[in-house]
Amino acid sequence: MIIEVRAVPPFYKNGFVVACERTKEAIVIDPGDEVDELLAAVRDRDVQVRHILLTHAHLDHVSGVDTARAALDAPVYLHKDDLFLYEGVVEQGAMFGFKVRPQPPIDVFYDMTPITFGDYEVRLHHTPGHCPGGVCLQIGEHLFVGDTLFAGSIGRTDLPGGNYQVLMESIAGVLFPLGDTALVHPGHGADTTIGRERQTNPFVLEYLSGRR
């Protein structure tokens, strides 16, 4: 499997191109301000993007959807519970002092059945808490978790629709059972593993100790 990651200021949000090395079919995950870099990676790797998959609809994860969709002619997927955020992306931008273009309509709402590209299958896990429609995209041992879990940290829960208890249940109850060796690709910052976060993430440790 080919994984290309790009991030640019001001959000340094990770956008991904994930491709099948045999068939050259690919997906793009969370095109944001780094969309031109992602499109360059698509050209350099000479892959065909079949799906544009969103982990959630905060502005840093969707600000490049219009550009990606126009360039790739691929459908855009989102969890329906984040539609209010997606449709409010201009207002989200205003809240943070950024001018964001309105984005094109969502083509498909996840029905949680797997999505295929080439020899690979994307399995979907609903992981609300950072926002209501957050999902984890699982491709084999690779987890694209959006802003649910970070290396040494967790997603913020103070934005509209966020909920700390729900987030921790998504992390401990949905992500952790996927196994300690699973590789975590967060929406910001460095990769990690489920095992490392389960054993060392201070927010997780505090939550688990309080639950005992």
Ligand SMILES: [Zn+2]
């Ligand atoms: Zn977010």
Ligand SMILES: [Zn+2]
């Ligand atoms: Zn983010």
